[in-house]
Structures are given as C-alpha cells and as structure tokens.
Amino acid sequence: MSESKLQRLVSQVNQIALNMSANGSDEMVADQVAQHLEKFWAPPMKDLITQRAVGDDIGLTATAQMAIHNLVKIQQAKGA
Amino acid sequence: MLEFYEPQADYGTPKSASTAMVTLSIDGVNVTVPEGTSVMRAAAESGVKIPRLCATDQLKSFGSCRVCLVEIEGRRGFPASCTTNVEAGMEVRTQSDEIGKLRRNVMELYISDHPLDCLTCPTNGDCELQDTAGELGLRSVRYGFEGENHLVAEKDESNPYFTFDPSKCIVCSRCVRACEEVQGTFALTIDGRGFESKVSASQAEDFMDSECVSCGACVNACPTATLTEKSIIEAGKPEHSVTTTCAYCGVGCSFKAEMKGSQVVRMTPYKDGKANEGHACVKGRFAFGYATHKDRITLPMIRDSIDDPWREVSWDEAVTYTAKRFKDIQAQYGRTSIGAISSSRCTNEEVYLVQKMVRAGFGNNNVDTCARVCHSPTGFGLKTTLGESAGTQTFASVAEADVVIVMGANPTEAHPVFGSRLKRRLREGAKLIVIDPRKIELVSSPHITADYHLPVRPGTNVTILNALAHVVVNEGLEARDYIHERCDVAEFEKWRAFIGDERHAPENTETITGVAAADLRAAARLYATGGNGAIFYGLGVTEHSQGSTAVMGIANLAMLTGNIGRDGVGVNPLRGQNNVQGSCDMGSFPHELPGYRHISDTATRQLFEGEWGVTLDSEPGLRIPNMFDAALDGEFKGLYCQGEDIAQSDPNTQHVEAALRSIECLVVQDIFLNETAKFAHVFLPGASFLEKDGTFTNAERRISRVRKVMPPLSGKADWEGTMALANALGCKMDYSHPSEIMDEIARLTPTFTGVSYDRLEQLGSIQWPCNDSTPEGTPIMHVEEFVRGKGFFAMTEYVATTERANRKFPLLLTTGRILSQYNVGAQTRRTDNSEWHGEDLLEIHPHDAEERGINHDDWVGINSRVGDTVLRASVTDRVKPGVVYTTFHHPVSGANVITTDNSDWATNCPEYKVTAVQISKVTAPSSWQARQKSFDKQQQGLLKEAQH
Numbered sequence A: 001m002s003e004s005k006l007q008r009l010v011s012q013v014n015q016i017a018l019n020m021s022a023n024g025s026d027e028m029v030a031d032q033v034a035q036h037l038e039k040f041w042a043p044p045m046k047d048l049i050t051q052r053a054v055g056d057d058i059g060l061t062a063t064a065q066m067a068i069h070n071l072v073k074i075q076q077a078k079g080a
Numbered sequence B: 001m002l003e004f005y006e007p008q009a010d011y012g013t014p015k016s017a018s019t020a021m022v023t024l025s026i027d028g029v030n031v032t033v034p035e036g037t038s039v040m041r042a043a044a045e046s047g048v049k050i051p052r053l054c055a056t057d058q059l060k061s062f063g064s065c066r067v068c069l070v071e072i073e074g075r076r077g078f079p080a081s082c083t084t085n086v087e088a089g090m091e092v093r094t095q096s097d098e099i100g101k102l103r104r105n106v107m108e109l110y111i112s113d114h115p116l117d118c119l120t121c122p123t124n125g126d127c128e129l130q131d132t133a134g135e136l137g138l139r140s141v142r143y144g145f146e147g148e149n150h151l152v153a154e155k156d157e158s159n160p161y162f163t164f165d166p167s168k169c170i171v172c173s174r175c176v177r178a179c180e181e182v183q184g185t186f187a188l189t190i191d192g193r194g195f196e197s198k199v200s201a202s203q204a205e206d207f208m209d210s211e212c213v214s215c216g217a218c219v220n221a222c223p224t225a226t227l228t229e230k231s232i233i234e235a236g237k238p239e240h241s242v243t244t245t246c247a248y249c250g251v252g253c254s255f256k257a258e259m260k261g262s263q264v265v266r267m268t269p270y271k272d273g274k275a276n277e278g279h280a281c282v283k284g285r286f287a288f289g290y291a292t293h294k295d296r297i298t299l300p301m302i303r304d305s306i307d308d309p310w311r312e313v314s315w316d317e318a319v320t321y322t323a324k325r326f327k328d329i330q331a332q333y334g335r336t337s338i339g340a341i342s343s344s345r346c347t348n349e350e351v352y353l354v355q356k357m358v359r360a361g362f363g364n365n366n367v368d369t370c371a372r373v374c375h376s377p378t379g380f381g382l383k384t385t386l387g388e389s390a391g392t393q394t395f396a397s398v399a400e401a402d403v404v405i406v407m408g409a410n411p412t413e414a415h416p417v418f419g420s421r422l423k424r425r426l427r428e429g430a431k432l433i434v435i436d437p438r439k440i441e442l443v444s445s446p447h448i449t450a451d452y453h454l455p456v457r458p459g460t461n462v463t464i465l466n467a468l469a470h471v472v473v474n475e476g477l478e479a480r481d482y483i484h485e486r487c488d489v490a491e492f493e494k495w496r497a498f499i500g501d502e503r504h505a506p507e508n509t510e511t512i513t514g515v516a517a518a519d520l521r522a523a524a525r526l527y528a529t530g531g532n533g534a535i536f537y538g539l540g541v542t543e544h545s546q547g548s549t550a551v552m553g554i555a556n557l558a559m560l561t562g563n564i565g566r567d568g569v570g571v572n573p574l575r576g577q578n579n580v581q582g583s584c585d586m587g588s589f590p591h592e593l594p595g596y597r598h599i600s601d602t603a604t605r606q607l608f609e610g611e612w613g614v615t616l617d618s619e620p621g622l623r624i625p626n627m628f629d630a631a632l633d634g635e636f637k638g639l640y641c642q643g644e645d646i647a648q649s650d651p652n653t654q655h656v657e658a659a660l661r662s663i664e665c666l667v668v669q670d671i672f673l674n675e676t677a678k679f680a681h682v683f684l685p686g687a688s689f690l691e692k693d694g695t696f697t698n699a700e701r702r703i704s705r706v707r708k709v710m711p712p713l714s715g716k717a718d719w720e721g722t723m724a725l726a727n728a729l730g731c732k733m734d735y736s737h738p739s740e741i742m743d744e745i746a747r748l749t750p751t752f753t754g755v756s757y758d759r760l761e762q763l764g765s766i767q768w769p770c771n772d773s774t775p776e777g778t779p780i781m782h783v784e785e786f787v788r789g790k791g792f793f794a795m796t797e798y799v800a801t802t803e804r805a806n807r808k809f810p811l812l813l814t815t816g817r818i819l820s821q822y823n824v825g826a827q828t829r830r831t832d833n834s835e836w837h838g839e840d841l842l843e844i845h846p847h848d849a850e851e852r853g854i855n856h857d858d859w860v861g862i863n864s865r866v867g868d869t870v871l872r873a874s875v876t877d878r879v880k881p882g883v884v885y886t887t888f889h890h891p892v893s894g895a896n897v898i899t900t901d902n903s904d905w906a907t908n909c910p911e912y913k914v915t916a917v918q919i920s921k922v923t924a925p926s927s928w929q930a931r932q933k934s935f936d937k938q939q940q941g942l943l944k945e946a947q948h
C-alpha cells in the first residue's frame, strides 16, 4: 500500500471531480463523483482511498473530499 | 460456406436504387426491373448475358467497347445495352446474325493487338476477354498480328502485389474509372489518343512511384491479365473460396478468401459485403501473407523465468502448468491477484470466453480489453448521452449526408474503404469540415477540398466542440422541435445556460484552440443548417485526458441540431481494430457483463450465474493501468493476455515493462513472439483469422462471420486454447463450435437475442440490436427515441491537460496511423506492406525544424517528461508549427516510451495524443532503443534455443 499509489488515486479523484465540476452544486458533483468511483473502481482502490481520506489531508480538493465521504456512506450501506 | 471458385456475378452496370418498376421484354420474355436499370443489367438479372468488355457493375457505364450492342424495336441502329436504360414496353433483342457479326468485328480488332498466349497466361480460364471471344464464337482474326501493335510493351512489376502488363491492355479504362469512382485516388489516366492511347499511372510513372495506394480496385476491374495479382501469377487460379471478414480495421470488409487447397492465393473483396460492397484496401486485399510467415510460433512454450530459454511443450502441459501457477498465485496473494486482457483482434466468441473464464474461473472481474486504450471514452460518452455505446448509422448512409464532420480521424489512411465511400459523397457535393491538428488527406486531395479545416491545438477538442455548440445555441440554429420531442428538456435548459456563456464564444476560445473564430463560426453554421449532418470521429477525440467529455460534446452537438436517428445523419466512432465494437459488446470491461450491463446489477448477475453455475463477484475489477500499478505494488501477479501487445501499444513503455517484469506468471497467446511475449512465462500459439470460425462486429455494429479457411497451425483456434485453460482451472466449458458460444451470448444478451450462425448465414450480416422486435437487425439507431429514453445533454466543462508545453518541452507530439501499416505492425510488418512504410518518421514543421537546425531525413531525439527516443525527421507543413507527429508501427521507434501516464478522467484511456516534447538533432539511438535492441536479441536467442 504505497504512498505513490495513494497519490495516484488522489489525483484521479481530483481529476474526476474537476471534470464533473459543471454538473451542478458541489454536493451534487460530490455525489456523482462517489457514484462514478463506486461504479468503476475496483475494491482495493476504493478501500485505500476511503481508509486514508477520512481525517487525513491527503491532497483531495474540497469536492473530492466530500465525494470520498459519500463513497464511505455507499460502502457502509452495502455492508449493512 | 465453402464454394467452388467462380468469379463473383457481374451484372454489367450498377443496381438502380429506384422503387418505381418498369416492365420490358428481352428476347421475348417479360422482365420487370427498377427504373434507371440498364438494358444490360435487366438482361443479366433475367439470366441473359450480353457480352461486354468496358462495363462492370462496380462502375458507371461508359459505352466505349461496343461489344454489348443490341437491337431495340423501333430504334435505329444498334444501341449499346450498357448505356441504354430500360423503358416500359421496350422490346429488346440480344442475339441476331447481324448483332453477332458486329460484335465479332469489334472483338477481332481487340484480339489482333493482344498476345495469343492464353495457355500460359496466369488468368487463363478467368479472363473476361477470353470468355467474351468464346461467347462470340471468334475463330479467326482477319487483320493478322503483324501490323502495328503493343505486344512488346514493357511490364511494370514495381508494385509488390500486382503486375501491369500493357501488352495485354485493351484500353477499356475500367481501371482508370475504378481508381476514380471506387477508390477516389485518381492515380490512373489514359494517355494519348486512338492507337496511341495507353493506361498510365500518375505522370507515366511506375505504379510504386505513382499516387497509387494499392487498393486493388483496378486489378478487380481489369477484364484481362493486364493487371494481375502476383499471387495468382505464382500459384495459379483458385480452386475454391470461402467468404470471411477482414481482420484489420473496424470497417469490417467482407472478402472471398480464394484458395488452392489450404493456401490462400487471393483475397477478393466481396460485392455482397455490406460494409465494403466489393472494395478493399491494401491491408485486407493484399497483406495476408503474415498468416504463414516463418515467424509464426505454432507450439506452446513455457519457462520459469524470462531469462530462461523457452521449452516447447504440448498444449496439455502448457495449460496444466499455467493453471497450477495461477492457482498457486491466488493461494498466496489472493483471488484478485490474477486477471486477463483480451484483444479486439479476436472474435466475439473468443473475447466472450476470456471474460467468462475470468469471472467464472478466476473468480474476479479483472478483465479488460485493448479498447481501454482506444475507444473506452466512446463507451462512456455515448452511453451517458444516448444510452448505447455504439455508432448510430450505417457506412452506406453517408451517401445521404450533406455535411460531414471528420474529427480526430484520418479515414483515408486508417479506415480506407469508408474513406473511399466518403470521398465519393464529397465529390457529389456534400460539404466537409475537418477538425484535426494535421492537414489530413481529406483536407485537400484530388477533387476534394474541405470546406473548413479547423487545425485544433492538441488537447483542446472540448473547447472546439463547446464553441461550435455555443454558436448554434447563441445564433438560434438549434433544432428546437427535435430537442423538445426527443431530449430531456430540463437537462437541456441547464446545459444551454452553461454553453451559452461567453467564455465558449469562438472569439474567446481562439487563443486556446488556435482556430480562427470566423472559421469556427462558419463551420458551426454549416453543420447546423446544411442539411443532413454526420459526424465521424476517431482516436484523435478519445485518446485525451478529456476524451469522454469530447465524445459527449459530439453527441450534444448532434442532438442539438437534430442529427441522430435517420439515414445520412449520426454520431460514428471509427473503430481502430476489426472487433473493437464486438469486444466491448462482449463484456470485456471489468465493470460490465455482455450487453453493457453493470456487474453490480443483481438481476443480470443472476442470469449469468444461472447459466454458468457460479457466484459472481459484484464489484468491478481492475482496468489495464490499474493492473500495471497493482503489479508494481506487488499485488497483481498473474496475467493472461490474448492477442494484445501491451508492451508496444500501451503508454509509458518503461512503466509497462517494469510492471510486466514484476508479474510472476505472464501468459501470452499470440501468433508471433510479440513485445509482450518477451516478458512471458507461457506462450500459447494463437490462430490467425484464417484459421478459425467466429464473428467480428464492425464500427456500424455489423456482426459478420469469420470463417475458417485453413486448419489452425497450432492445432487449436484461440477459443479452444482459452477453453482448455478454463477447464484446467476447473471452469468447465465444452463448446464444440463457436456457434454454440454465440447461442449462449444470444441467450444472455437482450441486444443479441436474434443472432445465430443460421441467421447470419441467411442475412449475410446483422447490425445489433437484433431481437424479436428487430429480427433483421437495426441499421440506424435511436430512430423513434433514444435508447436511454430522452437524449441527455451532458455538461462538457473543459479541463486542460496537465501535459503542457513549456520552455523545456515546447512542442506537442501527437500520434496516428498510416495506410499500409496496422497498429503495432505485428502483421503488416511481416508483409510487403513495409515497402511503403519501413520505419516511423517524425513529422515536423519547416519553421520548427529550421529553428533546431534539422533537415529532412536527419536523426532527431524526442524527449518528453517520461522518456526519449530517436526517429528520422520528415520536414513537412502537414503539421502546424508547435506540433510534431509520428506513427507507432515499429517497436524500435519507441513511440510509447515518450507518451505519458495521463489518461481520460472517466475511463483511463491514455492521453496518447498530447505529449509535450523537445526535439533535437542527434547521431545515436536513445538508451531505451539500445536496451530494446539487446533485449530483443536475447529473447530471440532464447526462442531459437526452444526451436532447436
């Protein structure tokens, strides 16, 4: 679980959030980014980013950070 | 469908498209044909053959030879049947003593200037001149053979695939017209007049030095042995033929593989093939020799380490070894530590089996396909906006387009047969807008000039598309009724507010894109108001960090102007490889099952679980770049790679090579020891398209049969290899023929329900969706409504790539393909096509070259942020200042040593089309090239050891 791997994921989430930025309010974008990650990312990638993004400043933009929070919720809902 | 060899039926003149019918009498029999049909064709359709020399149904009638004379009641003289159209009540006589005499007279003149070496002529028995002389009962030539003639004219053998022997030419001009009408190259002319007239390539040059692109249309059209395939000269006339589909590009041309025993002696484009209608390009038509090239590997091989020599083994040993290694890896590193990559070069049935083996046998969803690196943004973008990941119209319907946009595609090089179709329509007067950083051939070629060429700066496609849409919206040119009826209006309003913003105005985007505002405005107006608008796009759109956004921008533009859902309009991704569409349809992406259904969808999963008897993982698997990253992180250890050369084709070669080196069991199934196989531990010999049954799906969703014409050299077709491995892994498969695999696909995939080999046999080819509501397939999509219901205008925010030019890397490199070579070149480099393109060149503008003291043909170093390589320079104004360009067909070029890890935000499709570089004059290869050379030498040595 290397730092460079985490950084790759962080820049990807930031990139996705930026490209979706015109889709609506920050909340809406964050929600769509979370859905996108849920739909296209493999579990180890989702696990790594959700574990590290909670609490830590790992370089996510504000919307991306919000998206990861939403992804955590999606994960929890699935686990429940 | 094996048939004894017969030349394809020729009705003399093209079919009329009219729906009005006309009845006439031919030799006393009533015949009903469409209005506009020639008398010659009407006769042929009713089984009466009128002799002909200058006419063929691939070309407009010309009326020069006068062999086809007939009598028509009430008309004076003897009209030529090829140039006379039918009329109601017409009474035609095709035979009489007088007609026979006149025809024989003409024939005598031809034959008096023709060598009488029929017995030793390569086309003896397959020659229209010979047949016609026979039909006319010509028994002597009164004029003698001693007069002035052309019998000693010199042969031109410069083209590697066909010869031109002017001594046999009857100057019927079929070749000249084929080059003009069918191919659109205008390489041939008839020079001189009367007796002096002769066929000449360009300015009386050899074919090889002329503008000829070796499509073979003239060779097909020639009624004599003047233009003849060298393969026929060497091997003789074919004995039987099998109809199959080209395995090169996404046009999907249909061919008759003409055979002698199990040897292909000629590939003749099939007239009934709906994608090509009898035309072909130099790849499909001539470049088939790779299939029997000496480099083919036909025995499975294994080794423990990539520094060990290969060991040839039986199929059983190879698959048992692989299965054990994969199982051991999973036991040690976990279920998700292995995966597979399939190829768009393989059949639908084969890629379906690979994803099945991964999902059901490996127990994970780590399967991806090479479409990841080409058209994955098309899948995402078109699904989001229109609801289906596919092109919307047929190639043939370009004949009804009035305005065509070609964006980031180069059809005359990469999709040549479609390129010829498009050129034909443009010559008829359709308008053309080219959006491309380079002056591609369509910008200006014989009889074609693009109305607008928007030379976009690489990386700014989205800005261009937004600006085009802005003009349409702000000038009130949108198709309001269409949008209100067909699209999600609330989303449209949101999008309209976004796109109407002044930042998208062409005057404000000019500095970003480098495209003049006036040209952009004019192009937008033309597309919005010029009638039927069709967009064709390629990898110049998708292979960007905003590739998915650009695809959505294209779909938005088409919906905005009402240009989707009928003939002559649409949004069409030109797929690079033969089966990109099919491999995507077959569930080759890690997140979806066949038919583009997400793996998390319980009902779909249950359907497959029921059929396959396993429980499926509901989470998406790793994409190709994720696999590489995971390999470098030590989490991904086993990879099965079928027919895809990731080491050469994926970006940032050094990163890919490092990833491949860290894989413990790399299995490559291919026909040659490709670049990836040099890092492999197991080599499973692949089968070429000539050695297997299956189907390919072309860029217009057309499913066509691939038919086995020779037994697989390795004893197994690729699907049989996969099946053996799956069984060794405990994932039971027992198909006895690919048709059974297609039956399974049809059972599980709503868009394929009606597809079967029987149905394909009946219909020739089928465009999916094909099910109960569309039993004969769907040529045009989204006719009444969009697949997703209402069309969705997606927001297309432009986010510039992080790959920017600066002082250190001031130029932008973009990449593309050339006509004679195909992708990584593994096939075409092993044919005479290399005579046209023996090496990749770096195109650089004279201004940039001069600044750096670079001359044409100099060796130049290309440095990017990730690597460097060396190529020879071609100084040309085809590229604009600030942009350089190369192809990527030769491994030693290392084009991907310089491309970066940047990728599309939505799909991770690599950003091949934008790399900031510096160019400088050098004298030696790059260090990577030196390493590549010695690694190649080592691996070839290890291969030789196995083969001793």
Ligand code: SF4
Residues within 6 Å of the ligand: B175, B178, B179, B183, B185, B186, B187, B188, B211, B212, B213, B214, B215, B216, B217, B218, B219
């Ligand atoms: S091979 Fe094609 S391009 Fe060449 S002369 Fe013949 S028709 Fe023209």
Ligand code: SF4
Residues within 6 Å of the ligand: B168, B169, B170, B171, B172, B173, B174, B175, B176, B199, B221, B222, B223, B224, B226, B227
């Ligand atoms: S080369 Fe063949 S097609 Fe061309 S004019 Fe001569 S005979 Fe006719």
Ligand code: SF4
Residues within 6 Å of the ligand: B246, B247, B248, B249, B250, B251, B252, B253, B276, B280, B281, B282, B283, B284, B285, B415, B416, B417, B418
């Ligand atoms: S256009 Fe494409 S499919 Fe057709 S012959 Fe050429 S390579 Fe093959």
Ligand code: FES
Residues within 6 Å of the ligand: B051, B052, B053, B054, B055, B062, B063, B064, B065, B066, B067, B068, B080, B081, B082, B083
């Ligand atoms: S075939 Fe009619 S004039 Fe030649």
